[in-house]
Amino acid sequence: MKYRLIFRIAYSLLLARWKQTLVAAIGVTFSITMFITLLSFMSGLNDLLDGLILNRTPHVRLYKEIQVSKKQPIDYVNTSEQGHNFIKSIKPKKDRIDIYNSEQIIQSLKKDTRVLGVAPKITAQVFFNVGAIDLTGSINGIDPEEENRLFKFSDYVTRGNFMDLKNVPNSIILGKGLANNMMVNIGDVVKVTTSKGEQFSLKVVGYFQSGLQDLDKVQSYASIKTTQKLLNQSENYITDIQVKLKDILWAPPTAKEYQDVYQIDAIDIQKANSQFETGSSVRSLISYAVGITLLIVAGFGIYNILNMLIYEKMDSIAILKAVGFSGRDVNLVFITIALSIGIFGGSLGLLGGFGLSSLIDQIPFNTESLPTIKTYPINYNPRFYMIGGIFSIITTYLAGYFPAKKASTIDPVVIIRGK
Amino acid sequence: MSNKTVLEAQKISKYFHDPATIKILNEVSFTLQASEFVSVIGKSGCGKSTLLYILSTMDTDYEGEVIIDGMTMRGKMEEELARVRNEKIGFVFQFHYLLNEFNVLQNVMLPGLKLGKYSEQEIEHRAYEKLSILGIKEEALKLPNQLSGGQKQRVAIARALINDPLLIMGDEPTGNLDKKNSEIVFHIFEELAQVYKQTLLIVTHDNEFADRTSRIIEMEDGRIKKM
Numbered sequence: 001m002k003y004r005l006i007f008r009i010a011y012s013l014l015l016a017r018w019k020q021t022l023v024a025a026i027g028v029t030f031s032i033t034m035f036i037t038l039l040s041f042m043s044g045l046n047d048l049l050d051g052l053i054l055n056r057t058p059h060v061r062l063y064k065e066i067q068v069s070k071k072q073p074i075d076y077v078n079t080s081e082q083g084h085n086f087i088k089s090i091k092p093k094k095d096r097i098d099i100y101n102s103e104q105i106i107q108s109l110k111k112d113t114r115v116l117g118v119a120p121k122i123t124a125q126v127f128f129n130v131g132a133i134d135l136t137g138s139i140n141g142i143d144p145e146e147e148n149r150l151f152k153f154s155d156y157v158t159r160g161n162f163m164d165l166k167n168v169p170n171s172i173i174l175g176k177g178l179a180n181n182m183m184v185n186i187g188d189v190v191k192v193t194t195s196k197g198e199q200f201s202l203k204v205v206g207y208f209q210s211g212l213q214d215l216d217k218v219q220s221y222a223s224i225k226t227t228q229k230l231l232n233q234s235e236n237y238i239t240d241i242q243v244k245l246k247d248i249l250w251a252p253p254t255a256k257e258y259q260d261v262y263q264i265d266a267i268d269i270q271k272a273n274s275q276f277e278t279g280s281s282v283r284s285l286i287s288y289a290v291g292i293t294l295l296i297v298a299g300f301g302i303y304n305i306l307n308m309l310i311y312e313k314m315d316s317i318a319i320l321k322a323v324g325f326s327g328r329d330v331n332l333v334f335i336t337i338a339l340s341i342g343i344f345g346g347s348l349g350l351l352g353g354f355g356l357s358s359l360i361d362q363i364p365f366n367t368e369s370l371p372t373i374k375t376y377p378i379n380y381n382p383r384f385y386m387i388g389g390i391f392s393i394i395t396t397y398l399a400g401y402f403p404a405k406k407a408s409t410i411d412p413v414v415i416i417r418g419k
Numbered sequence: 420m421s422n423k424t425v426l427e428a429q430k431i432s433k434y435f436h437d438p439a440t441i442k443i444l445n446e447v448s449f450t451l452q453a454s455e456f457v458s459v460i461g462k463s464g465c466g467k468s469t470l471l472y473i474l475s476t477m478d479t480d481y482e483g484e485v486i487i488d489g490m491t492m493r494g495k496m497e498e499e500l501a502r503v504r505n506e507k508i509g510f511v512f513q514f515h516y517l518l519n520e521f522n523v524l525q526n527v528m529l530p531g532l533k534l535g536k537y538s539e540q541e542i543e544h545r546a547y548e549k550l551s552i553l554g555i556k557e558e559a560l561k562l563p564n565q566l567s568g569g570q571k572q573r574v575a576i577a578r579a580l581i582n583d584p585l586l587i588m589g590d591e592p593t594g595n596l597d598k599k600n601s602e603i604v605f606h607i608f609e610e611l612a613q614v615y616k617q618t619l620l621i622v623t624h625d626n627e628f629a630d631r632t633s634r635i636i637e638m639e640d641g642r643i644k645k646m
Contacts, residue, residue: 005532012520319516322477323530324505326498413478416512
């Protein structure tokens with residue numbers, strides 16, 4: 001009953017100056033709209049840029065590094081605790097670069113509940129023979145199905161079908177830049193020479209475009225089998241095991257664990273791509289800062305309007321107090337006014353933000369380096385809408401709080417006597 | 420007349436500090452019995468309005484004691500004072516002081532709704548009742564700015580009556596009205612006092628008005644000159 005009365009008074013005061021109220025609400029609507037749009041757009045862009053690398057990078061990569069033995073022969077002979085062994089000019093010994101026991105490791109990884117998927121990979125350095133010229137390049141031997149499931153391989157294969165790697169024997173997908181340099185089309189045959197001097201013919205079944213030009217000039221993909229044949233290796237020959245986890249944040253501890261368990265080198269995505277983390281966090285910081293500034297500016301607008309409203313309604317406040325409304329009631333009336341403006345303007349702003357970002361989502365955005373992107377990227381994260389909604393209520397509450405407090409402490413006698 | 424004391428003022432003093440400290444009220448004491456129709460007169464600046472604001476609990480910066488219905492007003496919280504004003508005092512100002520955002524009926528109902536003693540239908544019914552006593556039932560759904568000055572003042576009186584207050588206070592309620600309307604308003608007060616046994620305390624500088632009340636308190640220079 002009491003609150004209904006407060007609402008009714010607030011409502012009447014609001015409607016009595018509906019134009020002013022509308023201006024205040026539009027201020028909130030505008031700022032929330034811009035806040036949502038800005039954040040959705042910025043974070044869409046962020047995700048896009050991060051995705052360029054992060055989607056294609058395994059969370060944990062297991063590989064074998066060519067390095068010198070940690071324990072040199074002298075260490076086995078001179079085992080005394082005292083003194084040091086000084087050895088100069090150590091070179092790594094010739095060792096296999098494939099992963100030992102790769103089959104078992106893959107099986108055991110697939111049983112790990114944290115793991116989303118495992119994709120084996122072979123990297124091979126080759127020369128592409130174009131007439132008299134040899135172009136350096138590398139061939140990644142992959143399992144096309146797993147590669148697509150975990151790393152969205154098909155997104156980057158701009159022409160041809162990635163499954164042909166599996167279905168067509170001795171096939172290859174070339175980087176767009178590489179194919180351009182070699183002037184080959186789909187269906188053509190390219191000649192490659194391995195580092196051991198053996199020649200091979202591979203049929204081009206597609207192009208891929210990663211968005212990173214330098215990469216596209218040297219990279220190409222073939223199936224694991226083809227690559228093993230190319231290198232004249234057995235079916236167990238795997239140089240990399242790519243692991244995708246269910247949560248990217250688990251990568252660093254998991255990498256460390258695998259390193260110990262499998263006695264192998266492991267690197268996590270955060271370590272491998274630390275510069276992307278920094279870049280995206282700074283970008284989102286900037287967009288939040290701009291968005292919150294917009295909201296605060298709108299808050300000051302509401303503050304001004306409520307302040308003016310209170311000066312205009314001084315008489316009404318005095319009357320309400322004289323007939324028995326307490327300072328708290330008057331305070332509640334003005335807080336209600338402020339919150340109504342906030343809730344009304346805020347909800348419209350959320351809708352407006354959604355509308356505007358959907359509109360941006362429709363604008364064509366074609367760029368050579370990003371083959372999968374057709375329109376501007378938008379991230380419809382509900383979190384932005386929550387922050388926008390909560391913030392609009394908080395700012396309007398604060399904007400109403402001080403004028404309301406002033407109104408509640410006005411002495412009716414001062415106003416009545418002043419007449 | 421019953422002997423119940425409605426209002427008691429004990430040695431009320433009040434200072435104005437701006438620009439220099441002036442003692443505007445000097446130990447004013449009097450009592451008001453139930454069903455009395457009392458007028459306070461005095462020259463401009465003698466402190467009669469100031470006294471009224473103190474008695475109405477709207478001004479809390481004073482020395483002495485105000486006792487309404489047996490309760491002292493000293494040391495009460497702002498919210499409790501508001502409750503006292505709402506329940507026990509009806510106030511009529513020189514200027515009508517109606518809320519222009521509400522129609523006449525809503526203006527009259529507002530203190531009743533605040534008190535919350537009756538349901539909304541009942542308050543509406545009572546508001547119509549008061550308006551018909553004051554002869555302005557037909558204007559109930561108009562906005563205050565569509566009424567004449569005399570009608571507005573009658574609406575203000577209806578509003579003062581809505582909670583059946585112990586006491587009605589008036590600060591020059593006829594001060595802004597012409598002769599004819601003053602007469603109407605006075606008759607209303609007279610009728611309230613005689614028919615409804617309403618206790619009234621009216622500040623006025625209209626001696627003709629005061630002469631027709633049951634008791635006159637005359638003030639001069641912050642003191643009561645004659646009771």
